[in-house]
Amino acid sequence: MGLPGAGKTTVGRIVAHRLGMPAIDVDDDILELTWKMPVSAKLEAVGGELFLEEEGQALCNFSVSGCVVSLTGSNPLHTAAMQHVRESGLVVYLDVDCDDIIQRLARMKVNRIVGQEAGASMRDILSYRKQFYEKWLDLRVLCGKGDTVEEIVEKVLKAVERYHNHNAESYVSTRTDGLESANRNTHFSDVVVEGLATDGGLYVPKSGFPIIGAREWLRLVDMSYPERALVLLEKCIHPLDVSALDLRTMVFKAYGANFASQAVAPVKHLIHNQYIQELFHGPTASFKDLALQLMPQLFAHCLPVMCNYLVLVATSGDTGSAVLSGFGGLGGVDKHRTGVLVFFPEDGVSEIQKLQMTSYSDEGNARAVSVRSDFDFCQRSIKRMFGESGLTGYLSVEYGTVLSTANSINWARLLPQVVYHSSAYLDLCRDGVIKFGEPIDVCVPSGNFGNAMSALYAKQMGVPIRKIICASNHNRILTDFISTGEYDLRGRPLMLSHSPAIDILKSSNIERFIHHVSGGDSRLVKELFTSLDTQQHFKVPEALLGRIQQEVLGGWCSEDDCLSAIKSVHSQTGYLMDTHTAVAKVVADRLQDGACPVVICSTAHYGKFAPAVFQALGIESIPEDPIEQLRLLALRASKPEMHRDMMTCLEKGGRRGHTVCEAEYSGLVEEVEGMIQDSFLKVM
Known part of the structure; x- marks a missing residue:
């Protein structure tokens, strides 16, 4: 299934040959035999609306098994026909770039397709059609710009093989070795519900993340955030756990009108080679x-x-x-x-x-x-x-x-975060800051290490992230660990700070990180974290410390430095940061070498930490009422705007x-x- 000119017939014939099956083309083998005339003549004779109905009925009256069937470009517009098709087979959507389609149709001298009303451009009708393909697909094959027929055939075969091999996408605990995990297939739907593995470890995909090629990444550059999220999550969640249609419904509900910014997680230039990804436009003003x-x-x-x-x-x-x-x-x-x-x-x-x-x-x-x-x-x-x-x-x-x-x-908490790190890179490509393949650094204010870990997973999927910079406040447990390889909680009190979301000493996702950098050494992970539980301390082997430092940098900043950064950035640019973003800004200034752009994750809206921001700006007469605090801050900040839903929540809640x-x-x-x-x- 796919747009006119997507290559359905050509790809279908080769796939059929590779699978040892007959190939059936709906145009040639069903419609023309049924109508006893060329498809173009039928369209001219009856007009678009009646054509779609008769085309759909012809497909409804046809049944076959053990074949590869190439649908017409307009079959998906007929509900009954597609219900019939889905009952008898697996629907593979060749998702081809609109520009490629328009060029192909021009070479084929096609200037009008079924359903195209007078005055509607080819691009408009192609865009309109996509919603129907999204409705009926079982599997999406994302075709990169310039993919050859042979490359698309390989993608189709791999997609079908993936669909039929659900157990290949199983999950293991960070503390379970290969022999134990071989006796049980734990799927995405299992780990979402269980949360924590029964042995106390954390679940990770047994075979890692899918690697996406450059041409496929380039397809995502011009997409919206929900569209990017859908494509990436389809690659990470098996369709037998969550179908493509169900996933689409969830994604578009998750990233819709509930976000104050249509861009969902926009990237904005801050100063020099520093960019801020605003992750606070959701209903609670936080990246969470x-x-x-x-x-x-x-x-x-x-x-x-x-x-x-x-x-x-x-x-x-x-x-x-x-x-x-x-x-x-x-x-x-x-x-x-x-x-x-x-x-x-x-x-x-x-x-x-x-x-x-x-x-x-x-x-x-x-x-x-x-x-x-x-x-x-x-x-x-x-x-x-x-x-x-x-x-x-x-x-x-x-x-x-x-x-x-x-x-x-x-x-299921960590996986969606991979999307916004990927999206930040794609935004920089779209805006001409970088070309695809050029590196960026990412600086994350982190306490539980989940945000940093999701950036590492985005890198594993093919996003050219050079370094992940992990920024801490004076509870600098992560900084010390990255520097020394020693995780030491003994006699270490948690100190409250202006950035409370990272006031954490026991960072749970460090376990996934060590599993990642150790190449999945579950015995080592179990040994280290048993030691942490019982003795409040562990130290990684020297060789592993080297691999840790290849992946991440760690730094911390004092409370005074945090507040100074808020004031400095505001005075230079008018932009008002929250305290966590300020921690990341300070650490990025110290550790990032300027050789490439750095994306600073702005994890919360400044209004959530109003008293600290007032202190940073030197404002002494602070209203007691939180709502009045937010209104006063909004007058001081030229950007970003006050958060709509946070204000509404406070006004209604009291x-x-x-x-x-x-x-x-x-x-x-x-x-x-x-x-x-x-x-x-x-x-x-």
């Missing part, structure tokens, strides 16, 4: 929205039908409101079967972050509870709950409820009471059981 507007939909889609699920989340600030927004947005049966409970440190998040999280208390399936401790205690407690078979068994038997997680330990727990594991367990009772045991 890029994953958590999609992840709950994937989660609900993959759920087995028999159980209720409670998603547990520990947050240092931004994840909380993002996950509450994402799961709160589920509808129907999904909402009744899925609850989310967020634990956050009472004194470790900004006032606006706290107001955002507690504003979701009216959502039937979403709740936030604060803890008189730090993020690491919250995360450690959740991991402990998953590891206690007595607890999980009790909740399953007593309440029919299974625990899962939406932290970045969940693969100050609400919320549950506060002491730093006791048993208290958190009680909150979990209470949430299950409230969510799933109500008498309707």
